[in-house]
Amino acid sequence: MNVETTEKKPRGKRGQGCIYQPKGSRNYWIKFSVNGSTIQQSAETESRREALDKLKAEILKHANGDAVAAGRVTVDDLYSVLLTDYRINQKALWWAELNWNKHLKPLFGGMQAKNVGTDTLSRYIESRRKENAANGSINRELSLLQRAFMLGYESQPRKVARPLRFHRLAESKPRQGFIEQKQYDTLAANCSDLFMRAMLALAYSFGFRKGELLSLKVSDVDLFAGTIRLRDSKNGEPRKVALTEDAKNLLAACVAGKSAEHAVFTRGKGTKPVADFRATWAALCCRAGLGQMICKGCSKPVEHGSKCENCPGRKRLKYRGLLFHDQRRSAA
Known part of the structure; x- marks a missing residue:
């Protein structure tokens, strides 16, 4: 009696993954392991051959470090x-x-x-x-x-499949007009907050930006040398400038009693950094006659700290006038 023997087809190596069809699904799914974690995902095809190609491609991605990290990345x-x-x-x-x-x-x-x-x-x-x-x-x-x-x-492995792109919005041209010495003197005379007075002096004298000022630490101020160092400038390069006598005296008062890691500009005697000073700036400009509050309901001027007499209830007020950026006269 003749007995036919058939050779078994060699199986793939363990760990290379497999494809399968879940019950009730027409699409194939792929399954493989990476660093001890099992990954399962739809091959998004009803073709067995295409599913196998998808499996091989995903395994190759992970082997080359090009795959997106498993899990839901937020x-x-x-x-x-x-x-x-x-x-x-x-x-x-x-x-x-x-x-x-x-x-x-x-x-x-x-x-x-x-x-x-x-x-x-x-x-x-x-x-x-x-x-x-x-x-x-x-x-x-x-x-x-x-x-x-x-x-x-x-990052390795990648957390996202592709970078994010967006069309930048058109920005207005840089402001050209800066305030005069007389206007600056008026602001300084009406400024009751120490931190605001010091920020005003630095911005007007050296053109420091708001973000640069708020990031200043006590360690950045050298009163003996009469200099101040900006680590977080707009172009990413640190810079150092010599202080005027007025700015030096104001900064000396700001850093008094603080440690090197504390922020230069804080409210009162606290050590919590100033994050938002728009309300303080609006009140200062209104007192100096360089700004005014406008009622959002009727668009009429309202005295700072008062209610609009033309609108019932308390309508929100918006500030209109000199911006902090406008009061610099030069750039360090």
Whole structure:
């Protein structure tokens, strides 16, 4: 009797994965292991051959370190990578945290990174414009988000499949007019807050920007040498300038009793850094006659600290007048 023997086809190596069809599904799924973790995902095809090709491609991606990390990556995860990068490179961490908590988190917090696209960015832009945010502010906020996605894309393994891109909004031309000495003297005379008076002197004399001033630490001020060092300048390069006598005296009062790691500008005798001084600035400009409060209900001027007599109830007031950026006369 003739007995036919058939050779068994060699099986693939263990760990290379497999394909299967779940009950009730027409599409194939792929399954493989990476570093002890099992990954299962749809091959998005009814073809066995295409499913096998998909399996091989995914295994190769993970072998080359090009695959996206397993699990649901949220925008919060990506932004935490950005904050770590800011902390390591000693960038303006407070500014990145402020923009996330105040502007970006309400929309993007908890959202899966893969769901962020053109429609999501458009909704964010529309919501910020309803808050009367300038195009430049929106651009800088979205640039932080873009940087977070880029760091996630460059990490190993990748946290996102592709970087985030957005069309930058058109920004207005740089302001040209600065205040005169007489206007500065009026502001200084009406300024009752020490931190505001010192910030006013530095911004007017040297052209320091708001973010540069708020990030100053006591260790950046050298009263013996009469200099101040900016670590977080706009171009990313530190710079040092010699102080005027007026600025030196004001800074001496600001840093008195503080440790090297404390912020220079704080309210009263506390050590908590000043984060937002818009209300203080608006009140100062109104007292100096360089600004006014406008009722949002009827668009008529209202005395600072008062209610609008033309509108029932308490309508919100908005400030209109000199901006902090406008009062610099030169750039250090």
